[in-house]
Amino acid sequence: xxxxxxxxxxxxxxxxxxxxxxxxxxxxxxxxxxxxxxxxxxxxxxxxxxxxxxxxxxxxxxxxxxxxxxxxxxxxxxxxxxxxxxxxxxxxxxxxxxxxxxxxxxxxxxxxxxxxxxxxxxxxxxxxxxxxxxxxxxxxxxxxxxxxxxxxxxxxxxxxxxxxxxxxxxxxxxxxxxxxxxxxxxxxxxxxxxxxxxxxxxxxxxxxxxxxxxxxxxxxxxxxxxxxxxxxxxxxxxxxxxxxxxxxxxxxxxxxxxxxxxxxxxxxxxxxxxxxxxxxxxxxxxxxxxxxxxxxxxxxxxxxxxxxxxxxxxxxxxxxxxxxxxxxxxxxxxxxxxxx
Amino acid sequence: xxxxxxxxxxxxxxxxxxxxxxxxxxxxxxxxxxxxxxxxxxxxxxxxxxxxxxxxxxxxxxxxxxxxxxxx
Numbered sequence: 188x189x190x191x192x193x194x195x196x197x198x199x200x201x202x203x204x205x206x207x208x209x210x211x212x213x214x215x216x217x218x219x220x221x222x223x224x225x226x227x228x229x230x231x232x233x234x235x236x237x238x239x240x241x242x243x244x245x246x247x248x249x250x251x252x253x254x255x256x257x258x259x260x261x262x263x264x265x266x267x268x269x270x271x272x273x274x275x276x277x278x279x280x281x282x283x284x285x286x287x288x289x290x291x292x293x294x295x296x297x298x299x300x301x302x303x304x305x306x307x308x309x310x311x312x313x314x315x316x317x318x319x320x321x322x323x324x325x326x327x328x329x330x331x332x333x334x335x336x337x338x339x340x341x342x343x344x345x346x347x348x349x350x351x352x353x354x355x356x357x358x359x360x361x362x363x364x365x366x367x368x369x370x371x372x373x374x375x376x377x378x379x380x381x382x383x384x385x386x387x388x389x390x391x392x393x394x395x396x397x398x399x400x401x402x403x404x405x406x407x408x409x410x411x412x413x414x415x416x417x418x419x420x421x422x423x424x425x426x427x428x429x430x431x432x433x434x435x436x437x438x439x440x441x442x443x444x445x446x447x448x449x450x451x452x453x454x455x456x457x458x459x460x461x462x463x464x465x466x467x468x469x470x471x472x473x474x475x476x477x478x479x480x481x482x483x484x485x486x487x488x489x490x491x492x493x494x495x496x497x498x499x500x501x502x503x504x505x506x507x508x509x510x511x512x513x514x515x516x517x518x519x520x521x522x523x524x525x526x527x
Numbered sequence: 528x529x530x531x532x533x534x535x536x537x538x539x540x541x542x543x544x545x546x547x548x549x550x551x552x553x554x555x556x557x558x559x560x561x562x563x564x565x566x567x568x569x570x571x572x573x574x575x576x577x578x579x580x581x582x583x584x585x586x587x588x589x590x591x592x593x594x595x596x597x598x599x
């Protein structure tokens with residue numbers, strides 16, 4: 188029998204230890220702690236702009252840090268950079284592969300990235316000398332689809348993949364700096380902490396993992412979801428993580444208490460969560476679903492306080508601008524909408 | 528299942544998994560009461576800076592054209 192059996196026993200013991208340790212720190216619930224707080228009044232956001240131009244399903248969008256420009260990716264084979272206030276298309280970038288699943292805007296505003304079923308992350312320079320937007324790098328090494336990507340700077344980007352790993356890339360050399368392995372299922376989404384020291388990943392193994400970027404180490408693993416995690420993000424202060432799953436719920440996990448604090452669910456919501464974003468104070472959680480709607484939750488009280496209904500197909504992506512002024516939704520109906 | 532037939536790589540994977548679990552078990556935790564209190568405080572203290580929560584008057588809303596009044 189020997190070593191393998193002993194290792195399995197030790198794994199089970201450690202898992203039980205973690206569960207027990209978490210319980211000893213569970214002296215209350217978020218619901219109890221927030222019992223004195225009044226529920227947020229009904230949130231009614233209106234569509235202020237509709238960004239028209241894509242010819243097929245939109246799969247991803249990401250705000251630039253100036254809260255005005257944003258980038259979207261569609262399976263019409265284009266990346267479009269929009270001025271969300273004027274609705275003008277600043278750039279329309281044709282892609283080599285139309286099977287795009289994710290896009291990202293660099294914090295500097297100089298670069299955008301995208302990727303998908305081509306298993307690569309392509310980096311585009313928006314500020315090239317001759318004014319043309321060209322592919323600057325093609326980051327190839329993943330053996331599965333690119334599900335998500337996020338820039339740390341103009342020289343580093345993190346990607347998540349259907350090959351169950353996440354990778355930190357050196358954009359200049361086009362090489363992998365670190366590989367983050369540990370998930371037992373396709374990695375579907377990632378989020379970078381406000382201080383850029385950590386990132387979180389959500390996967391088809393139903394777990395979320397917190398990674399130390401420089402140590403290439405998984406620090407914490409969060410379970411509880413009953414299906415694939417499709418969307419993940421940090422609570423604005425960086426101390427908690429929000430996840431959205433095919434099990435139709437969202438969960439809030441606190442990093443320092445190392446456990447789930449609350450589940451956002453309603454028996455009337457039966458469709459998987461595709462995307463999520465937090466408002467600037469963290470009080471509102473906006474979750475996009477397969478049923479064409481976005482549900483708005485009071486994060487402290489776990490009550491639904493609003494719905495954004497305006498798309499004619501699945502809401503695939505959502506983002507709140509850095510200044511918190513607006514929320515952008517992207518849909519399979521080929522439109523993006525700006526709400527506040 | 529006998530370990531004689533188990534491939535060497537399974538053993539290495541299992542050893543890695545145990546090492547990872549040991550690391551995750553050793554994380555320093557704080558009480559939920561403290562964590563929840565700090566989340567609550569963050570939300571309440573930043574509420575006034577959250578336009579989606581407080582609403583935006585149309586004059587300050589970059590996504591709404593300002594309504595101009597012409598007095599004739």
